[in-house]
Amino acid sequence: MYPATFEYHAPTSIEEALELLDRYEGEAKILAGGQSLIPVMKLRVAAPSALVDINRIPGLDGLAEEDGQLRIGALVRHKTCERSDLLRGRYGTLGAAAPQISDPIVRNLGTVCGSLAHCDPQGDWGSALLATGAEVVARSPGGSRTIPLEELFVGPFMTTLEPGEMITEVRVPDPGPRAGGTYLKLERKVGDFATAAVAVHVTLDNGTIARAGIALTGVGATNIKATAAEQALAGAEPTDDAFSAAAALAAEAADPVGDHRGSAEYKRNVVRVYTERGLRTAVEAARAA
Numbered sequence: 284m285y286p287a288t289f290e291y292h293a294p295t296s297i298e299e300a301l302e303l304l305d306r307y308e309g310e311a312k313i314l315a316g317g318q319s320l321i322p323v324m325k326l327r328v329a330a331p332s333a334l335v336d337i338n339r340i341p342g343l344d345g346l347a348e349e350d351g352q353l354r355i356g357a358l359v360r361h362k363t364c365e366r367s368d369l370l371r372g373r374y375g376t377l378g379a380a381a382p383q384i385s386d387p388i389v390r391n392l393g394t395v396c397g398s399l400a401h402c403d404p405q406g407d408w409g410s411a412l413l414a415t416g417a418e419v420v421a422r423s424p425g426g427s428r429t430i431p432l433e434e435l436f437v438g439p440f441m442t443t444l445e446p447g448e449m450i451t452e453v454r455v456p457d458p459g460p461r462a463g464g465t466y467l468k469l470e471r472k473v474g475d476f477a478t479a480a481v482a483v484h485v486t487l488d489n490g491t492i493a494r495a496g497i498a499l500t501g502v503g504a505t506n507i508k509a510t511a512a513e514q515a516l517a518g519a520e521p522t523d524d525a526f527s528a529a530a531a532l533a534a535e536a537a538d539p540v541g542d543h544r545g546s547a548e549y550k551r552n553v554v555r556v557y558t559e560r561g562l563r564t565a566v567e568a569a570r571a572a
Contacts, residue, residue: 286324290333296340297422300449303335305424309446311335315358316393318385319401343451353377353455357397361390374455375568376464376484376496380411383466386474396450399435402442402505405476409436409506411466414482414496417455421448429454436505458494461487463568467557468500471544477501478544479553481533483561485521487569492516497529497558502537502550509533512558521566530559 292311294300304311310332312320323329337343343358346367353374355364361384364370370378384390384398384407398408399419409432418431421444435442444450464484468477480500486493495516497509512532519525539550 284325284327286321287327287330289324289331291336292333293336293339297343297449297451300335300337300340301422301424301447303333304449305447307331307333313337313397313400313449315397316360316389318389318393319397319403337449345452348457351457353457355395355453355455357394357449357451359395361385361393361395361398362387364395365390372568372572373458373460373462374415374464375565376411376414376466376482377455379464380407380466380482383407383468383470383480389474395453399432399453400442400444400450402436402438402440404439404503404505405501406506407466407468407477407480407500410480410482410498410500412453412455413498413506413508414464414484415455415458416484416494416496417453419450420452420454421445422451423448427451433508438504458484458486459488461569461572463565463570463572464496465561465564465568467561469553469557476544479537479539479550479557481554481557481561483558483565485516485562485565485569487521487566490520492519492521492525492566495529495562497533497561499533499537499554502539502554504538507536507538509536509558511536516562521562526559526562529562530555533558 312331314334314336343356345356365381468480482498484496499507512529534555539547541547
């Protein structure tokens with residue numbers, strides 16, 4: 284099936300793109316990678332009046348540490364993250380998630396910010412960035428604001444972004460020198476959506492856990508931040524008992540639905556096992572750092 288008729292615009296500045304979004308009053312969609320948008324347009328699940336292609340806007344493809352934080356621009360592709368040496372060690376959660384995003388074709392064009400704006404509950408970046416305490420910068424003709432990721436996701440494919448806003452970058456706070464993480468994903472085959480997945484990020488301080496981030500993919504209406512599990516680990520010794528208790532709390536936070544990928548009980552058990560395994564890996568990485 285072909286998409287419905289739409290107008291196409293290719294602005295060369297953020298201001299021009301925002302003006303176009305404002306002009307169409309919520310009936311325009313931003314095109315960056317198009318790996319999610321184009322398929323739903325072909326199915327006519329979405330029929331925007333216009334596409335605003337931001338690929339010609341300079342300065343949106345930066346991936347760098349600046350001002351005490353990691354900054355990921357709106358045109359940073361999945362493949363860029365997959366190949367970046369920056370997303371190792373302290374940002375290991377992101378580095379582990381990047382090569383597990385769909386398949387190479389999607390990773391070549393798809394963007395991190397586009398994935399967050401799409402808000403698929405099966406999206407891997409949502410959990411990886413929730414675990415690392417990330418926030419997005421959203422701009423509109425009226426100015427800009429930062430939105431913590433846990434406040435961005437509302438429901439399946441629903442965010443708190445206003446119709447005239449666009450995400451210009453993601454910001455991840457510096458976790459400190461002794462940090463590590465991972466992303467564990469169970470999938471039926473390479474490139475499939477997750478049966479269940481867990482993102483884990485840990486910062487150590489004098490041998491104890493200063494901060495833990497745990498987020499879940501594919502087991503709820505959105506990516507889920509396992510807050511109780513995180514709180515249980517704060518200030519705790521990184522022991523097997525602490526990991527086991529936190530993993531049980533993460534499994535309780537999951538809200539899976541049984542389907543052809545597995546029963547709800549099975550998915551919840553995957554979350555428990557992956558959380559415990561991920562915490563061990565994250566702590567080992569933090570100690571090595």
